Amino acid sequence: MTVATESTTHTDPDVAAEAARRRTFAVISHPDAGKSTLTEALALHAAAITSAGAVHGKGDRRGVTSDWMGMEQARGISITSAALRIDYGDCVLNLLDTPGHADFSEDTYRVLSAVDCAIMLLDSAKGLEPQTLKLFDVCRARRVPVITFVNKWDRPGREPLELLDEIEQRIGLRPTPLNWPVGIAGDFRGLIDRTDGCYTKLYRAPGGATRAREERLDAAQAAQMEGDEWTQAQEELELLGEIGADYDEPSFRAGESSPVLFGAALPNFGVSQLLQALVELAPAPADPVDAQGQVRPVGAPFAGQVFKMQANMDKNHRDRMAFVRIASGHFERGMVLTHARTGRPFATKYSQAVFGSERSTIDTAYPGDVIALVNANALSVGDTLYTGPTVQFAAIPSFAPEHFAVARARDASRYKQFQRGIAQLDAEGVVQVLTSDVRGEQAPVLAAVGPLQFDVVKHRMAEEFHAPVELSHLDYTLARRTDAASAPTAHGLSGAEVLTRRADNELLVLIHNKYRLRVIERDNPDLALEPLLAGGVADNA
Template sequence: MATADKVMAEVAEEAGRRRTFAVISHPDAGKSTLTEALALHSSAISSAGAVHGKGDRRGVTSDWMEMEQDRGISITSAALRIDYEGRVLNLLDTPGHADFSEDTYRVLSAVDCAIMLLDSAKGLEPQTLKLFDVCRARRMPVITFVNKWDRPGREPLELLDEIEQRIGLRPTPLNWPVGIAGDFRGLIDRATGRYTKMTRMPGGATKALEEVLAPEEAARVEGTEWERAREEVELLEALGADFDAESFLAGESSPVLFGAALPNFGVGQLLRAIVGLAPAPTAKTDAKGEPRPVAAPFSGQVFKMQANMDPSHRDRMAFLRISSGRFDRGMVLTHARTGRPFTTKYTQAVFGSERSTIETAFPGDVIALVNAQSIAVGDTLYDGPKVEFPAIPSFAPEHFVVARAKDAGKYKQFQKGIAQLDAEGVVQVLTSDVRGEQAPVLAAVGPLQFDVVEHRMEHEFRAPIEASPLDYSVARRTDAGSADALHALSGVEVLKRRNDGELLALVHNKWRLRVIERDHPGLLLEPLLAGGVVDEEY
């Protein structure tokens, strides 16, 4: 009994040291650059790179796929584990492009806090709004980082007003910039009044030079910009825009920090805010609606699958967020969906594309299970009494193509590749008796997902494909009782989603869908859901 109590105490203590968070933003807001800068300031790496690397600056650690490096965008999420000041930070970098939203939403199911990254010139953009809606549906705490203050942009008070007016999140700035956007001098810490002057290092690949100045010295050095910043800080105080832990954790207010990720301005302050404010792991609600305490026996949920991170090994990795208990490499877990045992002999911690064997892990940690052939996104693994967490919903696709192997002799490779990409959630794979297995329909949120499929099918599975677009733009869930009647209608096709057996009705457009719903009210045409938000809003 004493040993069990000791393990529970250890798990609770270790869980308290964890901070698991994701960075979310609109494309080109600087998300991957911020991820790299956070790793730099935590001393996890010695030199930062930008997505569009120049000179001898390498590509970002989190953008490890060849396509990501070629195109300068994040295509898949990446996990980075960072040790910093006695804390373990599990940072999940996510794709910013709207076409890869589904991967981002899966990641949001695995974190306890989100860093909402805003471009100082653009403020809240469409993709940021969509991502925040999911955070709000889950009552997830959000820390806001206003990026690119070293470039021309908007007034800081204007940005705060936009946050409050458009998304109903009360902004509570923790620091305040001295110098307008494009003339970034430094930051005032609102809690202490301390001013930190910042100077960019050559190339921006190392930490910025920070110099702390007394108010009198700051006034002398910065002149009118200092006076302007001080007046704005006094206004914030008069408005009561002060940090409140209770409303932050309830998802009602957001601490705001200003900075510029590329020259590493303000990144250290953000890192300290994450450590000090982001919540540690807490009990997760299982599929029965019951909370699973962090000190309970081991349990975790797979939120991402990824194959061929190491092309020389052709492996398949399942990324699992630990919800409760202590993980020890080699322990035999139970796969909730099948009831079969799963051995964890080959388990790793991942830092971008780099890996290392992990012996123990605790709630909040993300571990990679190697060669997890039987596991799929959303699956629960557990030890002890059975537990299963709610499934991670799939999005309603809006783009569809028929995939065929260009070389009939590569049919086995074709089938293997399609099955693998389906398991990873790169696309949804739909089939029917009419089309057959040799011509599956690939369904995606955005057309760039098909580019990823074509690239990976050719380079990883050596089975190039032809992708022929289909004239559908709406998907609805249906059932066997409605399928025959829907089949008989023009502009509709019913297919089965391979990963879960759901029947989806594909319709040419929303106008045609409205006509069918009006003329055939008895047929089941149910909107798909994702993350607690109706997908058609996206």
């Protein structure tokens, strides 16, 4: 890494001050750990909304704010990331909700490229689950500090010390609890603040739709109220003190330890404590590093990177929106930026702040903020936008797909809509679209990390583009990058197929399975077969 060049050393102190107020973070978890519920609860406690809802709400409860897509509300899962901008006290919180299902981990990976901190959400009964482990590996690879929130403490679960031990043993992250529950999982009484020893007694709000009532008590009052449960909690706290499980900022920022908080998102228990920890502990935006390894101060001229594309959030206008994380500088609506990939100007007349599916015009923004640029047909995931001296940030890599299917239009008269829809889903990264001379553009191959992505394709092609598709699944499980010199040999291999990815024109070889791959590599030692990225690391299957 090199120091900033002379062209970027002139910085704006006002921009740096605004950047210091920002906290940009994501929530990561295994499916059903309560991620969308926690996202809603954080927005509720920050007074961004007046009542929290559930995906399958009853009575007058609304749908979860971040789950805006019809398919999300129908299935009760998050299948696309969403951005929520919340003003809280003197801070601006940029909360990026992510898909919880493993099949959409590529979307989550892109979001993690745009945050400065992550909340790792654990189910109190299940602890660390497979998808949580994968996402933590991505956080570690990207050096994203992690705050842990143990959720669902109002339901039966495991011992708190057992959960802490699992975190340290399985992922090598030293847990440092900031608070401690009084009452076992399923009998949640309240929380002890390890900083001052005070006790917060929690009272459930009807239906969990509003903030839980909290009562602050000193140690003597708490002991009298909670009896044996208080005594047990104090004994556990003494043990934490003996083993040195205390918050340490340098190790947290280095990704070596994780502050831990306990709570229950559905009844809004412990959410205000998590919110305060985010404000106090989560890092503000740091000076970004460009693709050449040069540091660009946050106060330098504007630069930002597209980390997500999304079409048709507004069904009335059928628009295409680019989500841009601001890396440096002061953004003003209407400014003309340079698109680094093409060198062409890009006007920002239509720039918005997004709160779930709701949007409002944004006139100014600073490092750490996420802006949504409307009708961004020229932009793609990973693109850099800037003013002043040229800058380009490192590309956001695609995951190695494991599932493949041929797509065909069910109605030949809707072929133009079919082409438009497939191209849009490719640009968004919903699936990777592969073409070849053998199959032709009328039958592209869709490549996905998980099979649920194909359900999204069928739903969106029918509902948004009015071009229903038929999908024929292919018996391939691996993709490898090759080159023009190896392509003729690869074309003739049994159990393999050569395709060109439309987005970057790289040649990919699809292979039936890892056993067939080993045979091909053994019999063709000079054949170029380069692993792709999988889960933030090289796919070495």
